[in-house]
Amino acid sequence: MRAKLLSSLFILLLLGVGVTAIHLPPTLAQGDSPVAALTPTPVVMAIPGPAGNQLPPAPLANLDGSPVVMHLPFSDTFNSEQGWFYDGQWRLDSQSAYDGTGWFMDGTRRNSTSTLTYLPYIDLTGIFSTQLTYRQKGLLPETDFIAVDLSLDGGLTWIMVDQQIGLDQDWAMHAVDLTEYRGQVIRLRFRVSTGQQLVFDQPETGGYWIDDLNILYATFSVAMIAEAEAAEAPIGPPANLTEMGLHLIVGAQKSPVVDLATRLEEAGHPLGTVKGTSGTEDILNAVKEASPETTIVYRSLVNGDGRQDCPNVWHAPDVEAQRWLDELAPYWAKVNADYYELMNECNTIPIDWLVSFSIESMRIAGERGQCLLLFSFTTGQPEVSAFAQLAPVYQYALNHPCQPGRMHGVALHAYGVQPTTLVSESGIYLGLRHRLFYTALLAQLPDAIRVPVYLTEVGAGDGRHQFSCQDIARDVTQYTQELEYDPYIWGFHLWNIGPPGTQTGDWVDLTVCLPLLGDTLLSYYGAQ
Incomplete structure (x- = not known):
């Protein structure tokens, strides 16, 4: 495994959250480096969504009307509801989370779609490679699916970047590669759709849990990676x-x-x-x-x-x-x-x-x-x-x-x-x-x-x-x-x-x- 990871020389960073009140930044040149701002995170309580998810949640804005933009590296342990818009069967859960509190989607309600949307923007400019990771646990049948969606236009339209059909597992790390979207300013949401019961007397499902979300990035450029791989001296044991x-x-x-x-x-x-x-x-x-x-x-x-x-x-x-x-x-x-x-x-x-x-x-x-x-x-x-x-x-x-x-x-x-x-x-x-x-x-x-x-x-x-x-x-x-x-x-x-x-x-x-x-x-x- 280490040999495989060394081929890309990831230096993955898992830091605190940088928040800036700025207008949406233009796309940076690939060689630019992201710098996390040190201003405090604004207190933003979660907003429950309307029934049926009829209206898309608007991006979080500052008092002057400019959007709140989160810079990499980014993490959220879900110890509070801050910054999230939840709709359908999502709720914050302190009883069965991986650590402290996390988000839980109740899967007992069938034929429904539930979304959990992060309100601020997330800035992926100035990076070379990036990965979304979080812990998940689920008990959902194959009639259900779990999706991770990104939006590149402020939430007007969404792109599905990861999908799982059903899930039956205890807590485990799940990773989604976001490298294709480097240089973009994105919005993020989780979406779970439950289908019909397979048979009339099928037992009710438990649902879906997530915790400890992080977006990690690599600090090496493609040129640096190529140069290192071409060198005679190996890197690492x-x-x-x-x-x-x-x-x-x-x-x-x-x-x-x-x-x-x-x-x-x-x-x-x-x-x-x-x-x-x-x-x-x-x-x-x-x-x-x-x-x-x-x-x-x-x-x-x-x-x-x-x-x-x-x-x-x-x-x-x-x-x-x-x-x-x-x-x-x-x-x-x-x-x-x-x-x-x-x-x-x-x-x-x-x-x-x-x-x-x-x-x-x-x-x-x-x-x-x-x-x-x-x-x-x-x-x-x-x-x-x-x-x-x-x-x-x-x-x-x-x-x-x-x-x-x-x-x-x-x-x-x-x-x-x-x-x-x-x-x-x-x-x-x-x-x-x-x-x-x-x-x-x-x-x-x-x-x-x-x-x-x-x-x-x-x-x-x-x-x-x-x-x-x-x-x-x-x-x-x-x-x-x-x-x-x-x-x-x-x-x-x-x-x-x-x-x-x-x-x-x-x-x-x-x-x-x-x-x-x-x-x-x-x-x-x-x-x-």
């Missing part, structure tokens, strides 16, 4: 590796980890990566022996200063880089790792100091034949504007490979937005924050897409809440699906394998889930 890896702490059991790595290796889908901290050296070496393609990442929790996560910013960055790596060297020598994680969640380091320190650290490590993973920011950090200032680090990594065919890389962290929220369902500001970072960075340095990124801590909730193994497996599947759109992400380390303790904190231990995760990965990749 080998297609047969799993996105998911494991994060090990002291006390982790060796057998379950090695058994999983061996099982996946023998099935032809090697475990993508394993990260271990101090005390897991023996397991990391055993995994590498059982699965040579697995990328091993090691972080020493101690150095010459004792237990320190961050370098000393009171020293000059080049001097501190030499001292820091010299003191880590005897600990790193315990593992023949593919990457060594340089630091951990050092959020107070000034960016300019971090740039100089990172470049000098890469130079020293490269001379020693070692490859580094840099930064390791806390989830939600740093500010997006600050991340683009790290471009010189990426440029150095591009120009100075650490080993033949391998570059230094970057480490980031991601956790759930709430203690009980899956990371795959935590949105752009936490679970998928890397997309915010790379929007700005790639605009400045497109080749940064080639620098490997490992999400070296990825956990559901806050890493302490105990989820069921079934929820963890679902989270891994959903997060894998998301990351396949991000070719610069080479893998993620699932938090956490190893027992909680006085030194490690009250972290979860997912060791018991490893057999189910193996089943899940084999099923997922086997279906590709």
